[in-house]
Amino acid sequence: MIHGFTITPTGAAALPHAGKGALPLFRDSIEGKGEPVMSTWYPEADLVIQHPKIYTVAITCDEVKEGKTDFPIIEDGGVAAKDGKVIAVGTATDVQQFIGEHTEVIDASGKILTPGFVECHMHCKWTGEQMLNLDFNGVTSRQAILDALKEKVASTPAGEWIEGDGWNELIWEDSQEVITRRELDEVAPDNPLILLHMSAHTVAANSRALEEVGYTKDTPQPEGGEIGHYDDGELDGMLYENAALMPMFAAKPPLTEEQHLQSLELIGQRLNSFGITSAIDANLNYKQMRAYNEARKQNRLTYRANLMFYLDPQFGSFEDNLRRLEEMDCVTGFGDEMLKLNGCKVTLDGITAAFTAAMSRREYRQRPGFYGDTIYTQEEIDALVCKATELGWQFGIHTIGDASEDRALHAFQEANKIRPVKELRHYLIHYQLPYEDQWPIMKELGVGVCLQPTLVSQMGEEPLFWPEQVERFQSPGLMFSNGIIAGGSSDCPVVTPDPLLGMYYAITRVDETTGKTLSKGDESKVTPIQALIMWTKNAAFFSHDDDKMGSVEVGNFADMCLFDNDFIAGNVEDYRTTKVATTILGGEVVYER
Ligand SMILES: [Zn+2]
Incomplete structure (x- = not known):
């Protein structure tokens, strides 16, 4: 007993x-x-x-x-x-x-x-929608992708959209040259074609897709994003960050209601096959939230879903987002044991590979003098977090670069003057570059972190960072030893949601692309028992469910x-x-x- x-x-x-x-x-x-x-x-x-x-x-x-x-x-x-x-x-x-x-x-x-198992940061609905598309995750041959596209085009009526996801040129063995518009046009002259990078921050599009969204070589660059060009000034089909990506996704014909429900069933089966019974689903729009509600009603939901309401420039200006927040009359906790609202989500910076992460302590290794910048200013993120806190919303912030992390923590400190942040459990998502001076603040405010060991070990980003930064990459062991709750997650669809693989990387800290260890010492690794805690009790913390699951x-x-x-x-x-x-x-x- x-x-x-x-x-x-x-x-x-x-x-x-x-x-x-x-x-x-x-x-x-x-x-x-x-x-x-x-x-x-x-x-x-x-x-x-x-x-x-x-x-x-x-x-x-x-x-x-x-x-x-x-x-x-x-x-x-x-x-x-x-x-x-x-x-x-x-x-x-x-x-x-x-x-x-x-x-x-x-x-x-x-x-x-x-x-x-509990997953504290992924994109379930989006992954389910992608499961209706071509899947290029883990494909290590550029040619294999082109062949798969040709095959798909041959069986798709002209004019119908074709979508593929998960490509990553860093793991291509034949050539690491990205596939741009002119090559895509040869493969798909009559179908709009878009290919989402595994990071989900970049899209490669063909001419038909660019026509559908109305991008031309003269389209002004959107704020916070980039439309790519060849040296001759023509569009190369590459789109960077949400500001450029979202109009493209908006140009696609919408999913039918049945496709929406199918996507939730598909991802549910996939999560269950990895032992996942609860997940936080980030970056949702109203349509996707409605689909969840319908799936719940029809009993087609097979995991406990916690939905994050997304405040992003794609929905308008900072003022628009502040207004959306105020207009939404329900807050964190609204719902039931199968489906409820988690927090607000803001993507405060981008990713390192696209130079959209915001750094402060060191410039980009590959772009001397360049630091990148946050998507919202300090004043803006402070205002959003304070307003959300006042209304009773939990807040989760995507931070990759250290400038972004510092700004997010500053916003949490400001919000703490209004209401104890500890109760609402504001948190950082990714927290890729942890620095010692941030930990006392996080401990005091009870700010936890959602980490993705598989992502860090499989992205192949090591050459983009300074060695001392690589040694810091999301150190789960240091979170345990410094009184900070570290939850296990995957950021799926970026990588597999398999918790066991995530635990493996948290325990070993092996970089799959180099075979080297990401840590300076053992203190950034976790034990098998700590790894289990990350994907159970700790992950449940982020949806306020640690008293009933994990x-x-x-x-x-x-x-x-x-x-x-x-x-x-x-x-x-x-x-x-x-x-x-x-x-x-x-x-x-x-x-x-
Ligand atoms: Zn994410």
Whole structure:
């Protein structure tokens, strides 16, 4: 038995959240004696899982901040669930009593059980929409992409849009020269064609697509973005940052309602196949939020979705965005256990590869004297965060460069004068270049960070940074040792959402593109147990759900994963090969391999 959630002989004390079924009842005689006796009554569980080794992650975020990382691990464990919640956790024998006539029993002998994984920063709806497109993620040949496009064009009626996603010239083995308009026109003369880079900050378009959006060689450069040109002044089809990208996406014919719902089903299946049962979905527009609502109503949502309301120049000026914020009458927390509003999101700078990240301590390694700039000024981001804070919104800010990080933290400090930021849990997304002088501020304000170890290890950005910057890249271990909550995430569709791969990179800090370690010392790495905490309890912090998910405890949602081998206690290379066997959401199996 494990202290803290032991099942008592009456079954009552251990079930504080289990409601009426938890009380001991009087019942009629046993063995014909004819007199009432005090007896024990156990509610009949909907689901009982027997004999797994349970990694409970029964630890609080406050304890994590204080440096604690241990929690009960139960050999030959048992979990009982009823009405979507966990009603008992203990040994296999302990949960035996909850098995009734209608209980589904899973024998998990030889398996391990973890909480369902939580993803604290990705783009679920967008990924689902991309799953309707050509997928070039991980394709290492430029020619293979051109061949796939030719094939697609041959089977697509003239005039119909063709879209591909995920290309990354840095991993092409035949040539790293990006594919620009003239080459795309040869492949697709009669279809608008757009190819989104894996960073999601760059698009390559052909002439038909450029015509549809109305871009010509004389179009003025949009503020905060860039329309690319060849040396001869003609458009090269390359578009950089949202300011240039969004008009292009807006020119596409909209998805039908059924396509919207399909996209949520597709991403749901994909997340469940990686053991993910809850995610924060960033950068949503109203249409996408409506699609979620419809999917929820039609019971087609298979993960708990936390939606971020996006405040971006694509929706108008800074003043327009401030007004949108004020006009939205619901705030963080609005919704239910399957679908609710998370925070406001602002992308404060871009990405390093496009020189759109905002640096301050050091200039760009490849552009002497150039530092980049934030998308909103200090005054603007202060005003947005303060207004959101006043209204009761949580705030998450995309920061890659250190200038951007400092500005975001300054805005949080300003907001803290209005209302304690600690309560709302404002946070930084990416936090690629952590600096020591920022940590006391973050600790004081309770500002957490959503990290993406897979992204950092697979992007191949090392040559773009100074060596001392590379050594800092998103150091999860330093967050643990400095009292800052670090949540696990992927930024999918940029990279795979697979939490086990993310854990692998957080533990090893290996740069997949160079084979080198990203850290100066071991202190920036995490232990396997800390890695598990990142994708469970810590990630749940960002949606204010750490009191009901991210651990297998009585009263929590019955969201769990089963695995055939104990990768957490095994060789670290096991993280790369282990696959989820079963994913359970609210006591129901949503994925089985
Ligand atoms: Zn993102």
